[in-house]
Amino acid sequence: MRGSFIAALAVFALTAQPVVAKEPADLLIRHATVVDVEHAQTTKDQAIATRDGRIVAVAGDAAIAGHWRARSSIDAQGRYVIPGLWDMHVHFGGGKDLVEENQALLPLYIAHGITTIRDCSGDLPDEVLAWRAEIASGALLGPTLLSSGPKIEGIKPIWKGTLETGSRADVDAAITKLKGLRVDFVKITDSTLDPQLFLYAVAQARAAGLNVSGHIPMALTVRQALDAGISSIEHIDYAFKAGAKDEAAIVADFAAGRITRAEADRRLDADFDEATAMNAYRDLARRGVFVTPTLNGSRILAWLDQTTHADDAYLAYIGPKLRKTYDWRIQRAAQADTDAIAQRHAHYEQLAAVLPMLQRAGVTILAGTDAGFLNSFNYPGIGLHDELALYVDNGLTPAQALLSATRAGPAWFGTLERYGAISPGKIADIIVLDRNPLGDIRATRDTHAVILRGTPYDRTALDHLLAATRAKVAAWNAVDAK
């Protein structure tokens, strides 16, 4: 009798105590609908636990609440959770006087749910590489910054802050220097770069284990750049070029000096052929070469005749010196006559029509804006949401557009094991949205909270980031007006 009484007491004692102590997390996101961006599926009433900047658990809310405790939590009831957004084509630059104004753009990305940016080179490579390190160490607030460092160019290029190369030895030295700077990839532009050196630079960068991207010289076919090993095509214009039936002949005429650049462009426009294009795009897909369309930038420039953008609310985030860098393209656009303007509009429509063809051919689209200095009214942060909306307006599904901004970037960098999903082990870069982006891509801008490498920013904190940049710009404008 006595033995069984003690046994009964022991059972009582066991059940009355917590079975296990809850594990500590830094943050719990409760009752969320998790969007699996890879498969375009949602799972309701999930909870996410993060610790030390990583996602440590994702499961039904009750299960997570039973196992984890955290100092802070976000109620995501009725809300949607996606991985942080990546803008794969941004710039910083405009000269040493603009360092502060460029740096003030960094919080804008966070405030718009963009947790990673790929800097495609400007004229402040030393500053940007320093920011990359400071952001990584937590000394500077900004999205994870991946940078090409200084781009490879020819001798005396129109772009500043480049590595000028006029020989194979120069290219070798440039790539050694870039390896030393631990750049995340290599960017090459061709304002004065010899086309054969361009091909050499692409091949050598790949041989050095670096991804490489850039502007393909008019004197080369896109196929030549692919054969050399280019990893992504920046700007949909170059994908469009590959769709010209006569591309090789146009390129040969241009290379031999028989036609001007403008004439080459005109012939490429007239020569676009869907079957040729689809063949070229299937080749891109087979080779695993991604395309960053940067449609938003092209659209803004094509329609500069119809708006001055003087009333754009986002000008409040752009410092006066950065804003001055807009003038170059504005003035160039203003010189265009009626025919040139009509041609520009038509050309944009042609470019945009390439997007669904790329998708159909199986090419991975990288969402990128070209936001930054020079590129007028292409605003850092909000620009990516405009870019994604353009993808859907031009024939992608919201799910495809979402992939381009969440998984395509890490796929290009080979870091999908750390990014691109809401699952254990991933970096805790998480966006909480008020609406389902799979239903309407414009929901990506309805940000309730952003978790950046584990640190949560609720709507109030995000609004503070925006207000801080507005205040800086207002102060600079006041000085500038004197």
Ligand SMILES: [Zn+2]
């Ligand atoms: Zn660019």
